[in-house]
Amino acid sequence: MPNFTDVAEFILVGLTSRQELRLLLFVVFLVVYMITLFGNVGMIILISISPQLQSPMYFFLSHLSFVDVWFSSNVTPKMLENLLSETKTISYVGCLVQCYFFIALVHVEVYILAVMAFDRYMAICNPLLYGSKMTKTVCVRLISVPYVYGFSVSLICTLWTYGLYFCGNFEINHFYCADPPLIKIACGGVRIKEYTMIVIAGINFTYSLSVVLVSYTLIVVAVLRMHSAAGRRKAFSTCGSHLTAVSMFYGTLIFMYLRRPTEESVEQGKMVAVFYTTVIPMLNPMIYSLRNKDVKEAVHKAITKANLGQ
Secondary structure, three states, X not given: OOEHHHOOEEEEOOOOOOHHHHHHHHHHHHHXXXXXXXXXHHHHHHHHHOHHHOOHHHHHHHHHHHHHHHHHHHHHHHHHHHHHOOOOEEEHHHHHHHHHHHHHHHHHXXXXXXXXXXXXXXXXXXXXXXXXXXXXXXXXXXXXXXXXXXXXXXXXXXXXXXXXXXXXXXXXXXXXXXXXXXXXXOOEOHHHHHHHHHHHHHHHHHHHHHHHHHHHHHHHHHHHOOOOHHHHHHHHHHHHHHHHHHHHHHHHHHHHHOOOOOHHHHHHHHHHHHHHHHHXXXXXXXXXXXXXXXXXXXXXXXXXXXXXXX
């Protein structure tokens, strides 16, 4: 029974074995990846150059876009390579690295979403204190916590993944190295890895989601007390985009990681994983910009400035 470090490489089954679909999927996911990079990098640049977007909300949004770029880039290039390759292999070191960054970036993103919810609570429920409380220093400290915590927790989780044993089946039923399909093919060290995966995912999703739910409960109470209909519409409009992003991301991750890995759950999780590794990072810039007046004005000014400069 070889230790994990004795495994030279794994085989990634991927999304499909049908040759006629692989080229089509390659084109589709390449386009999605390009849109993801363009949308999120564009959002980061727009926020950095636009004076009207120099507020805590957009500071946190720029970090969400930054994480989405790396989140998608951790998975998509290898998936695209394997769609055109006959071997579909990934080295055990590459598998561990992919696991590490995936777990880290998931934790960073869920806590950034929680920080963004807290920011909306401060802006709507304490508008007079918002400017003095949410200073640049406070924002930097708030955004630092998800990064430090996420990459620290991921290191522990990846070490438990390293402790898995395999008995000759090195075929991962997925398009990237994820914990559930790895647990499914392992023959030793499974119990502690499975238990810690569910417990850590449960604790972190519950805690971060609690921050979101408490923040928005207080926001709803504050908004309902507003006498101005225009004020209520503006408050709900700024929160609607964030709630959409939270619902999509948390929903798919809970479906993936808060269940015991079985053949059926791994197969279902593979389809869900397509959504949160490729589609959600692509949609986030659209969600936060399509209904946002400030972002639309910033885009218009940036385009106008670029045209005048030519």
